[in-house]
Amino acid sequence: MTPAIVGLVAVASAGVGTVAVGGVADNGALSSNTYETLSQNYAGGMNLGGTNAVDISRDFDRQLIQEQSDRQAEQIELARQQVEQAVETYTEQVANQWVVPVAGYRLTARFGQSSGLWSSGRHTGLDFAGPSGSTIVSIAAGTVKSTGYEGAYGNKTVIVLDDGTEIWYAHQSRIAVSEGDVVRPGDVIGYTGSTGNVTGPHLHLEVRPGGGEPIDPVTAFSEHNVSL
Numbered sequence: 001m002t003p004a005i006v007g008l009v010a011v012a013s014a015g016v017g018t019v020a021v022g023g024v025a026d027n028g029a030l031s032s033n034t035y036e037t038l039s040q041n042y043a044g045g046m047n048l049g050g051t052n053a054v055d056i057s058r059d060f061d062r063q064l065i066q067e068q069s070d071r072q073a074e075q076i077e078l079a080r081q082q083v084e085q086a087v088e089t090y091t092e093q094v095a096n097q098w099v100v101p102v103a104g105y106r107l108t109a110r111f112g113q114s115s116g117l118w119s120s121g122r123h124t125g126l127d128f129a130g131p132s133g134s135t136i137v138s139i140a141a142g143t144v145k146s147t148g149y150e151g152a153y154g155n156k157t158v159i160v161l162d163d164g165t166e167i168w169y170a171h172q173s174r175i176a177v178s179e180g181d182v183v184r185p186g187d188v189i190g191y192t193g194s195t196g197n198v199t200g201p202h203l204h205l206e207v208r209p210g211g212g213e214p215i216d217p218v219t220a221f222s223e224h225n226v227s228l
Helices: 004-016 058-096 215-224
Strands: 127-130 136-139 142-150 155-161 166-175 188-192 201-210
Touching: 142 166, 155 188, 201 215
Parallel strands: none
Antiparallel strands: 127 201, 136 188, 142 155, 155 166, 166 188, 166 201
């Protein structure tokens, strides 16, 4: 086969896709009058019914965005409600939580002890003895009912809890809150001292449910899961 004939064969092969050389035919090639097209399902359409159909219209985009936006808004609202519920639960837990009023203390006179040291003949609270000037914190959330000097109690602060229980803090060297202040567990309310009828610096603490007669503070702390 001459070079000229070889060139003609190459051109013909490119145009019609099949040629016989030496008696062998390329059966996989396209015929000169056949064109292969993409499946219509690939391009998509609203009424194609094919499993590979994809609607790429603008209406579809708007519908999809709206559906996803609505779903996202629902998820955000649910998350917000869960957070608010968690905050409310946490706030309630904090309001009901009690803490120890001072650090570095020794429990000395206990509730109900009898002695001539007390005008009533018995001890009406619990004494936390320690260095003068030690920080006193509120044992629970409440509102300051009164502050000031009161005879044998010395400098005293009364805090009313949400359930009406009154907590008395006596013999303070200095009071750090004022009437009407709202306090949380752990808020500083004053400092230990020796004011009033005392034999040494300490905090005298009383627990009075409903503002009535005092009860044993140890029992009250225990009921609020606080060990002394």
